[in-house]
């Protein structure tokens with residue numbers, strides 16, 4: 001969401017509209033693939049554990065998961081393997097803005113999990129984790 005529209009409750013409007021659309025289509029459940037907003041701050045924590053983190057008030061720690069749950073959603077599953085992104089080492093250096101001089105694991109800006117680099121095969125590979133949240137229509 002564009003920065004100047006964040007924090008205004010717009011996501012609840014969108015989620016309600018999705019549920020309304022599903023209900024009108026005769027569907028029972030909306031399944032939302034969520035990219036948790038603050039997971040990039042904790043790229044080494046397994047997504048299953050991160051998704052279960054809560055604040056002192058008992059609500060989900062992550063702002064986007066919290067917004068979804070506040071709108072009536074239920075965490076259905078967390079997946080360490082949501083999207084696969086692969087490229088050459090040069091491509092990953094370009095995408096991340098980092099030098100990747102050795103084989104191994106790298107944390108990179110905006111990444112929700114570490115990137116694996118194999119220079120002999122000229123390959124970087126990344127699994128983006130995600131969280132599935134269901135909303136009854």
Ligand SMILES: CC(C)(COP(=O)(O)OP(=O)(O)OC[C@H]1O[C@@H](n2cnc3c(N)ncnc32)[C@H](O)[C@@H]1OP(=O)(O)O)[C@@H](O)C(=O)NCCC(=O)NCCS
Nearest residue numbers: 001005006007008009010011012034035037063064066067
């Ligand atoms: C988290 C986010 C999706 C919430 O949507 P929103 O409609 O703007 O937010 P709301 O006004 O309903 O606020 C919901 C909660 O998120 C928090 N929040 C809003 N924008 C935030 C941001 N940029 N960073 C961290 N927390 C944020 C609010 O403080 C509020 O917290 P509370 O439960 O303690 O009251 C959104 O603001 C955000 O972080 N956007 C950037 C990333 C993004 O777009 N993610 C979706 C990609 S699929």
